[in-house]
Amino acid sequence: MLRIEDLVKDFGKSRVINSASFEVKDDEIVALVGPNGAGKTTLVNLISGHILPTSGKIKFLGHDITSASPYRRIKSGIARNFQITNLFEDSSVLDNVRICLFSVYDKINRGILSANYYRDITQEAEGLLNEFGIEAQKHEMPPNLSEGDKKVLDTAMAFALKSKFLLLDEPTSGVATGDKFKVMDTIISAIKKQKMACMIIEHDMDIVSDYSDRVLVLSEGNIIAQGKSEEIMEQDNVKEILFGVKK
Amino acid sequence: MNLKDLVLRPAFFICAGIFIGMLFLPQTLPVYQLMLIESGLTFAIMGLGFNLLLRYTGLLSFGHGALFATGAYAVGMMGRWFPDLYRIEILIPVALAASLIISAIFGFICVRHTRVFFSILALALSMVLFALLVKLYDLTGGSDGIHIDLPIMFGKSYDGVKRFEFLSGGYYYFLLCTCTAATILMYAIVKSPFGMALQSIRDNEVRAEMIGIRVRRYRWYAFIISGLFTGLGGALWSFVNGHVSPEISEWVFSGEIVYMTLLGGFMVFVGPIVGSILFTYMKLYAISITQYWMFIIGASLIAMVLLLPEGVAGGFVKLFARIKRANSTGVR
Numbered sequence: 001m002l003r004i005e006d007l008v009k010d011f012g013k014s015r016v017i018n019s020a021s022f023e024v025k026d027d028e029i030v031a032l033v034g035p036n037g038a039g040k041t042t043l044v045n046l047i048s049g050h051i052l053p054t055s056g057k058i059k060f061l062g063h064d065i066t067s068a069s070p071y072r073r074i075k076s077g078i079a080r081n082f083q084i085t086n087l088f089e090d091s092s093v094l095d096n097v098r099i100c101l102f103s104v105y106d107k108i109n110r111g112i113l114s115a116n117y118y119r120d121i122t123q124e125a126e127g128l129l130n131e132f133g134i135e136a137q138k139h140e141m142p143p144n145l146s147e148g149d150k151k152v153l154d155t156a157m158a159f160a161l162k163s164k165f166l167l168l169d170e171p172t173s174g175v176a177t178g179d180k181f182k183v184m185d186t187i188i189s190a191i192k193k194q195k196m197a198c199m200i201i202e203h204d205m206d207i208v209s210d211y212s213d214r215v216l217v218l219s220e221g222n223i224i225a226q227g228k229s230e231e232i233m234e235q236d237n238v239k240e241i242l243f244g245v246k247k
Numbered sequence: 248m249n250l251k252d253l254v255l256r257p258a259f260f261i262c263a264g265i266f267i268g269m270l271f272l273p274q275t276l277p278v279y280q281l282m283l284i285e286s287g288l289t290f291a292i293m294g295l296g297f298n299l300l301l302r303y304t305g306l307l308s309f310g311h312g313a314l315f316a317t318g319a320y321a322v323g324m325m326g327r328w329f330p331d332l333y334r335i336e337i338l339i340p341v342a343l344a345a346s347l348i349i350s351a352i353f354g355f356i357c358v359r360h361t362r363v364f365f366s367i368l369a370l371a372l373s374m375v376l377f378a379l380l381v382k383l384y385d386l387t388g389g390s391d392g393i394h395i396d397l398p399i400m401f402g403k404s405y406d407g408v409k410r411f412e413f414l415s416g417g418y419y420y421f422l423l424c425t426c427t428a429a430t431i432l433m434y435a436i437v438k439s440p441f442g443m444a445l446q447s448i449r450d451n452e453v454r455a456e457m458i459g460i461r462v463r464r465y466r467w468y469a470f471i472i473s474g475l476f477t478g479l480g481g482a483l484w485s486f487v488n489g490h491v492s493p494e495i496s497e498w499v500f501s502g503e504i505v506y507m508t509l510l511g512g513f514m515v516f517v518g519p520i521v522g523s524i525l526f527t528y529m530k531l532y533a534i535s536i537t538q539y540w541m542f543i544i545g546a547s548l549i550a551m552v553l554l555l556p557e558g559v560a561g562g563f564v565k566l567f568a569r570i571k572r573a574n575s576t577g578v579r
Binding site: 079088089090104 | 432435436438439440441442443444446447450451453454455456457458459460461465468
């Protein structure tokens with residue numbers, strides 16, 4: 001589904017992503033792990049089109065999308081959430097999801113009928129909030145939500161874009177430890193139901209091993225290991241980078 | 248909310264009552280007062296357009312005077328160069344077409360930037376138009392401006408009719424209906440998915456882009472729609488004022504547009520309408536009191552920002568919300 005070939009990103013003289021190459025298959029859930037500053041969020045930004053690479057190629061469903069705009073990438077089926085929740089703070093929870101659906105169904109520039117006229121979209125948004133377990137808060141404003149619910153809403157918005165490939169940047173950061181697995185259960189069951197491929201950036205190795213099919217380890221812009229989580233965790237260089245354990 | 252829910256809202260009855268009351272103003276108000284109201288109504292149409300950018304798109308324009316001047320000068324230049332076509336049913340579409348072209352050009356340049364850069368670019372472009380209006384004497388009448396004759400309105404000629412008779416007759420009702428239609432249209436725009444998209448762009452540009460909203464393109468559309476409303480206001484105002492001159496394209500008038508919107512309250516949909524009518528009266532009475540009327544306007548702006556930042560309409564909305572909350576909770 002997604003193929004990254006020799007991707008490089010330089011910020012001035014600093015090389016943040018160094019010739020990264022990997023692939024994500026259909027329906028696969030891949031975890032991207034690495035220490036702080038490894039370049040994980042940069043990689044997500046490159047794939048989502050938020051920033052453009054210095055060199056290399058990004059192919060999605062066989063098409064070269066290396067220099068495509070975020071709009072084109074979203075329309076071709078790539079969606080993302082944000083590490084720091086990134087919501088429309090002055091719109092209700094329901095409207096945060098509805099605007100995503102209006103965008104997906106190309107209703108934004110289709111005349112001046114009231115947004116409330118599109119009842120099917122409102123119902124779909126409510127259904128999505130129900131699936132993610134936050135329908136009860138649909139009339140709340142995002143600042144009134146708990147951090148966990150904000151994260152779920154952020155992911156629900158990415159999910160509403162009906163993508164084929166979802167980039168989740170630390171979906172449980174800021175969530176209370178006791179709620180992390182609940183949040184992940186909700187997200188992963190929704191992803192599996194829709195048969196989407198997904199790449200998750202995560203620091204919590206329990207979550208990585210429980211929810212991912214494959215793990216990519218990124219260090220100083222290089223992919224240093226990839227494979228099943230139990231195999232990866234046995235490698236000395238991975239242990240050293242992730243846990244500081246020296247042989 | 249469907250049409251039935253909308254009609255059953257108290258706000259609908261208040262607006263309908265105001266509209267019906269305004270139908271009887273020509274019979275109850277002195278002509279001079281009526282002209283002030285008419286001037287206020289033209290500014291209200293402009294204010295609605297201006298606020299689409301400020302409130303709903305998060306862009307503060309200091310150059311809307313140029314778009315207002317575009318509509319007003321389109322009428323004036325049609326009268327000067329095409330007197331045979333000087334009919335209101337032709338003049339309004341021509342003014343809208345001129346506004347469309349100018350706002351599309353200005354918008355294309357301005358929306359590439361946001362915040363203070365957008366404001367300054369809009370201001371600079373308006374001053375370019377101001378300079379052209381002053382310098383192109385043969386075309387625009389230069390600093391003298393252009394006299395606006397009374398147009399033929401729906402087949403009726405107003406030759407030999409005094410302006411105040413024209414303004415207190417059919418034109419008042421035409422203006423009132425146009426202003427009402429513009430208000431309804433703008434309300435529909437801001438409540439549509441397009442309006443929601445603009446507010447998303449205002450709140451969070453990065454996220455808006457990442458959910459597939461074409462940020463720059465929709466900002467441009469908003470600028471064009473805003474320009475059309477502003478140009479329409481300018482065209483209608485030219486008949487009330489009887490004369491157009493380059494001052495309406497200058498930054499001072501653009502500042503007055505900002506003031507009107509803040510006075511009414513830019514966070515409330517009807518704020519610009521309230522502000523426009525209030526400002527028309529305020530300015531007139533300030534001028535009648537002292538030659539330093541700008542001091543009064545300036546001082547009142549400072550007082551308002553400090554004491555009533557929500558504006559007049561915003562203050563009322565806040566007050567009603569407080570009363571409603573007190574009634575529902577029993578706490579005062």
